[in-house]
Amino acid sequence: MRRSPWATLVVLALAQFIVVLDVTIVNVALPSIQSDLGFSTDGLQWVISAYTLLFGGFLLLGGRASDLLGSRRVFMAGLVLFGVTSLAGGLAPSPGWLIAARAVQGLGGALLSPAALSILTVTFEHGRRRNIAMGVWGGLAGLGGTAGVVVGGMLVDSLSWRWVFIVNVPIVIALVAATPLIIRHIAPHEGNRSFDLLGAILGTGGLLAMVYGVVRAEPVGWSSFEVIGFLAAGVVLLAAFVAVEARTAAPLVPLRLLRSRALSTASGALGLNGAAFLAMFFLTAIFIQQVRGASALTAGLEFLPMGGAAILAAVATTPLVTRFGTRPVQVAGAVLDVVGLVLLARAGAHDSYASGLLPGLILFGIGIVAVSVPAQIAAVVDVAHREAGAASGVVQAFYQVGGALGLAVVTTLSTSKANSAIAAGASQADGLTAGFHRGLLIAAAVSLGTIAVSLMSPRLEPDPEQIAEAAAAA
Structure with a gap:
């Protein structure tokens, strides 16, 4: 069956749109989330940080997985994970539940975003058509960031803060249903390249420990054993990450x-x-x-x-x-x-x-x-x-x-x-x-x-x- 590259672009751009949307849409809902779930002032930032840390920490692993497992397969897996955790976030009964949902949602974004870009570059040959496609992709992504604050405000005022997460669910369902029909299968890259899962876990774990140590400094003090312990653990994990990346045959971050x-x-x-x-x-x-x-x-x-x-x-x-x-x-x-x-x-x-x-x-x-x-x-x-x-x-x-x-x-x-x-x-x-x-x-x-x-x-x-x-x- 012949598949339209422009229909593929619509699916991919919409997926990237909701990933970017979720960075900004939540910000205007923060006061309502804090009031409803009883977040502490220092804990509220984790609603943002949990998403961005896991998204950034596993972004390179998502790109590697897309190469080795097939970009359409990873794209769909990321979409499903993003949609399920969006629903979980919208139904969250407690701060811990919401933070966990946001963290795994960031992981879903880290899988689908590089996979979508990989599909896009394979679908459109180098030259004018790809430049047009990239312009649409980038434009919709930028629009997602701008639209997020207004859409978030409308949802919070007319419904509740929970809808800034639940709104993703019908979009994800439609995209998951459309993907096999519109996006062609793309074979994985040949070879035995490593996922470098250890590198991703060490790097992200180190960053999480550092951020947690900084956040806890306000309520318990910078000189507390808890803060010093987490900051030290973060440094050790990040040093281990650099050591692993320097020695592995296929590092996530080529240090060179x-x-x-x-x-x-x-x-x-x-x-x-x-x-x-x-x-x-x-x-x-x-x-x-x-x-x-x-x-x-x-x-x-x-x-x-x-x-x-x-x-x-x-x-x-x-x-x-x-x-x-x-x-x-x-x-x-x-x-x-x-x-x-x-x-x-x-x-x-x-x-x-x-x-x-x-x-x-x-x-x-x-x-x-x-x-x-x-x-x-x-x-x-x-x-x-x-x-x-x-x-x-x-x-x-x-x-x-x-x-x-x-x-x-x-x-x-x-x-x-x-x-x-x-x-x-x-x-x-x-x-x-x-x-x-x-x-x-x-x-x-x-x-x-x-x-x-x-x-x-x-x-x-x-x-x-x-x-x-x-x-x-x-």
Whole structure:
């Protein structure tokens, strides 16, 4: 039976849409989730971190599984896992249940996302048709991030927070039913390459231990045995991960790739960029609702200009990279991030939206994309063509993992400030505002790190064809 490549693109793009949607749709539901399930302030961030850590930690393993087991098979397995855990999250009776569901949901995303990209590159031959397909893929993914805040707000206000998870279920059922009919079978790669499951477990386990140690520092103290123990365990597990990757014949993370200055600096910049983004989103969503008293839908609408600015920036950034090179654009984007975060950190509980939040959100939306686009291009352009997929996987994993680690550090220090202010006699709103301001200034400091890393990156000047190839690999 002849299968349409464009119908295949619709299935794959919708799957990627819900994966990206789930990163942002949950943020506007956080205050309702906290109130309904009784989350502690420091524990609430795990609703985000559990998803991003497992997604980033197993992303490379998902790509390897797609190669060895067949991309359609892994794509469907990831879809089913994503759908089942979405339902489990929507029915969660307790914080622990929801965090566990979000973690396994991230694993489902880590399976289906690289498999979908693999199917896409096989379905469309190199050239104009693939570039169009990648443009649709990337556009829908970006739209998922922007739409998530509004859809999430509508669902929370009209139904309940549980529907931000349950909404995935009918979409997943439709995609699972359509996949065998629309997407052709793709044979696994031949050979006995290793899955490197041990590497994935050590790396992700080390990161989880580090994040847990940071999160627990606020309630029990940085000098506590529990915090020191988990941080030490994280360091040991990550050291073991590096040792395994250096010795295995088919590592998930080819360490030799990190010898490339372009790839290593791009990975660092994207990790810091992810940290600033997730921290800003988390803190601002709570500030808008719990301090400014807005509804979930209003919060979603107030984030929309940031999403719109990011979409426009994505269109404008590629020509700028072609004209000026990767480094100047990346540095300029990081500077806009810092300015946007500092402006947001000046917003008060009673300031108007137009003067208090809007300028910072727009500048940050432009900056976050102006960093990520040239970094992703630089990471892929500077490595051998046969390793472009591996390089892209590395930088995407750095972005997700950096986001989770940054969120843990920033929210822990923000929560500490809020609790101290309230203990000293400040009102709940004033304490949360103080914590919000500190958190965003720390996120601005993280973005200063992005500037420093970007200044160390090489100035690459890719031509339009190289940029198209980089987009296909990303």
